[in-house]
Amino acid sequence: MPRPADSDSGPDSGPDPGFGALDGLMTVVMRETDASIALLYLLPPGEQVLWLTLVSGVSPRVAAPWHRAPLDVSSPVVDAVRQRHPVWLGSQGEMSGRYPQLGIVVPYDFMLAALPVTSGTRVWGGIALVWPVRHPPGLRPRDSEALSAFCRNAAGLLERAHDRGRPLLPPREPRSLPVASGRPDPARATAALRFTERLPLGCCELDLDGKVTFINPAGADLVGVDPVALLGNYPWEVLHWLNGPVFEDRFRYAVIARRSTSFTAVRPPETPLLFELYPGGSGISVHITPATGQEHVTSQEAPSEGEPVGAMGLYHLTHMSAVLAEAVGVQDVVDLAADQIVPGFGPQGLVLLLVEEGRLHAIGQRGYSTEFVDRIDGAPLTFRSPATRALATDAPSFFPTFDDFLRDYPDAPRYRNRSAWAFLPLTASGRPIGSLTLSYDQPRSFPPAERAILTSLAGLIAQALDRARLYDTKHALAHALQTSLLPRALPGVDGLDVAARYLPAGRGTDVGGDFYDLVCGTTTVTAAIGDVQGHNTAAAALMGQVRTAVHAHANADTPPGELLARTNVLLADLDAGLFTSCLVARLDLAHNRVHLASAGHPPAVLRHPGGATEVLRVPPGLLLGIEPDGEYPTTGLPFPPGSVLALYTDGLVEIPGTDIDDITDDLARRVGRDQSRDLDQLADALMRHAEESAPRLDDIALLLLRRRADS
Numbered sequence: 093m094p095r096p097a098d099s100d101s102g103p104d105s106g107p108d109p110g111f112g113a114l115d116g117l118m119t120v121v122m123r124e125t126d127a128s129i130a131l132l133y134l135l136p137p138g139e140q141v142l143w144l145t146l147v148s149g150v151s152p153r154v155a156a157p158w159h160r161a162p163l164d165v166s167s168p169v170v171d172a173v174r175q176r177h178p179v180w181l182g183s184q185g186e187m188s189g190r191y192p193q194l195g196i197v198v199p200y201d202f203m204l205a206a207l208p209v210t211s212g213t214r215v216w217g218g219i220a221l222v223w224p225v226r227h228p229p230g231l232r233p234r235d236s237e238a239l240s241a242f243c244r245n246a247a248g249l250l251e252r253a254h255d256r257g258r259p260l261l262p263p264r265e266p267r268s269l270p271v272a273s274g275r276p277d278p279a280r281a282t283a284a285l286r287f288t289e290r291l292p293l294g295c296c297e298l299d300l301d302g303k304v305t306f307i308n309p310a311g312a313d314l315v316g317v318d319p320v321a322l323l324g325n326y327p328w329e330v331l332h333w334l335n336g337p338v339f340e341d342r343f344r345y346a347v348i349a350r351r352s353t354s355f356t357a358v359r360p361p362e363t364p365l366l367f368e369l370y371p372g373g374s375g376i377s378v379h380i381t382p383a384t385g386q387e388h389v390t391s392q393e394a395p396s397e398g399e400p401v402g403a404m405g406l407y408h409l410t411h412m413s414a415v416l417a418e419a420v421g422v423q424d425v426v427d428l429a430a431d432q433i434v435p436g437f438g439p440q441g442l443v444l445l446l447v448e449e450g451r452l453h454a455i456g457q458r459g460y461s462t463e464f465v466d467r468i469d470g471a472p473l474t475f476r477s478p479a480t481r482a483l484a485t486d487a488p489s490f491f492p493t494f495d496d497f498l499r500d501y502p503d504a505p506r507y508r509n510r511s512a513w514a515f516l517p518l519t520a521s522g523r524p525i526g527s528l529t530l531s532y533d534q535p536r537s538f539p540p541a542e543r544a545i546l547t548s549l550a551g552l553i554a555q556a557l558d559r560a561r562l563y564d565t566k567h568a569l570a571h572a573l574q575t576s577l578l579p580r581a582l583p584g585v586d587g588l589d590v591a592a593r594y595l596p597a598g599r600g601t602d603v604g605g606d607f608y609d610l611v612c613g614t615t616t617v618t619a620a621i622g623d624v625q626g627h628n629t630a631a632a633a634l635m636g637q638v639r640t641a642v643h644a645h646a647n648a649d650t651p652p653g654e655l656l657a658r659t660n661v662l663l664a665d666l667d668a669g670l671f672t673s674c675l676v677a678r679l680d681l682a683h684n685r686v687h688l689a690s691a692g693h694p695p696a697v698l699r700h701p702g703g704a705t706e707v708l709r710v711p712p713g714l715l716l717g718i719e720p721d722g723e724y725p726t727t728g729l730p731f732p733p734g735s736v737l738a739l740y741t742d743g744l745v746e747i748p749g750t751d752i753d754d755i756t757d758d759l760a761r762r763v764g765r766d767q768s769r770d771l772d773q774l775a776d777a778l779m780r781h782a783e784e785s786a787p788r789l790d791d792i793a794l795l796l797l798r799r800r801a802d803s
Contacts, residue, residue, distance in 0.1 A: 111267065117245055118148055120242070121219075121241075124238035132146040132217065133217045134261070137254075140164070142173065143161075145217070159265075165418050168181060172220075180205050181204040182230065184199065187204070193411065197410055200349040202350075210243070211244075211247035212758070213758055214785045224351060294379065295307070295308040298343065298375055310380075311378075315380065328340055338357065342355050352369060354367060365382060366384075411432070416429065422446075437549070440459045441458065441532075442528070442529065443457045443528075444457065444526065446518075446557065447483070450473055451473065482516060483524045488547055491513045491514075511533060511535050513530065514530040514546055516529075518557065519551070519554050525558060583612050587799065588679070588799060589800060591772045591794075592793075592796070593793070593794040605634060610795070618677070619679065622672055622673055655676055656716065657724055660717065673691055675691070676688065676689050679799075685729070686728070688729070691714065693712070695707050703764055707756055774796060779792065
């Protein structure tokens, strides 16, 4: 499901006290594995997106590109969750080979392990740990034991919270786990401070976010600025001659790779300074000295005065380009753009507007209330506003202060204390398609480099939206085809309760070929369920042909095995190149019997009147369409009043990395435990459990039949 639109709420409006236990588990696993960085993701029930929840060893700002991990966009933690299997990357080369977009954004050498957090059939999230390359190759036994214990204990904690009705949902912004440290020693701290003050060489400390927490007098003299101006700020934003990408890139390298590095920058007018960075778990120590020779100079020419966008902005832009290239539908683009821009580029508010029928309609937002966005939604293109002006002129507008904004638009609404704005046109293939609004709580100068990056960002979003609209049109047509081929309603049968459900797979997939049907004969009722291979219009079209054939033979009261054999001959003649699984159950209500035949389909589940259940693993024949002379044996069983028969497609029971027989047995237990008299409630409960247990990779069709006890 998409993220809630309300600006001040994400999957959860704030951390639950139970997160303290997760903090403790994270601290333990990092200590026992010697990991330098840890990222914990949670998967909210029913969602197809992992949310970064807890960060340690790196700041949330550095981890901003990975705050949100859609399950249809490959990454180490996503693959671990989808496959329910650990992922190990032993070098930057492995990272670049398996995950090219991560290799571009994080071009440093390190080792990474990602594991799913699961209990039974339920996936709660995943964890990724990072080590410097000095870590031994592969996971050591103690690392594996510590990670397994973390996943087991975290899953138990999350499961207990869920069972108590207080699930631990990820907060809007990831939480940063404080670095464990011993009790401070005031005497040692004072001695260390006096020592650094006496040194003739520059000493500086950066926290894990890159902000200056300390600089000694010699260091301040070397960089030529009052220490007060640096404390609490990023050095490249105060010292404009450090504003090239080198300093910020070297900082990211030191933090992520946990390796020392150095570079030289020229303080105007002609003073080269050598900066040596030494990383640790709580920050970066920086040694500043005059450079002695050109062999140390690694910085590029200093940028122009007042450009605060450096390597981080460029990396975020590169990451945005990569993730948007994988987005398919409009909602995918909206969610990816909104959830990447706000943490990665600094605005507190964002509104995406698309042109539809002469008006600008809001299709996504962050940082605003729904009521405020409703006031601007649907404004005609003739209405005078900064968004329509950006669209009409195909030129961005930047307002560094509220006074600047008020001067041009005195009647425009202001949200809370927003004090700076950027209005960017969205143009694709030379056509204006919408606009992007960014707002900031503090005044912002928008220097040329930042304006260029934001304009490029809008261009990437526009192109992605243009592609996504074409995809959505195609998908809507295919979905209409699929829907038209499924029965609009199932026939009513005296003495029989029926419930059916169909759920397409998650975001980014096309239509599938799952189908079900119910046909009433003279003295029997035939139920069929099947799944055509593939997720495209060809699969949907073939599904229509298969269902038509099954329906026609069922109308003729054909026995299940013979029905499948005849349908198989038809598919073999069509030579569609796609195979189909199918299960047919013919209910003889007069004699309280059911006859089943299977063409490679998952087994039905039967609940007996007393509540005991069994999985009906009848002898299966080949999938339809493989061999024209395939045989499909029929099995007969009692089906007395009070019995329930569950037919389903494999999307209900297939979870990568989990034995399908175990999940099928769990399904049988759930059917057996259900005490509701309403079959629709059971159908809803089974579908809800499937959605919440694990990421859905396939369509789900479900058909439930119950012989009334009073018939």
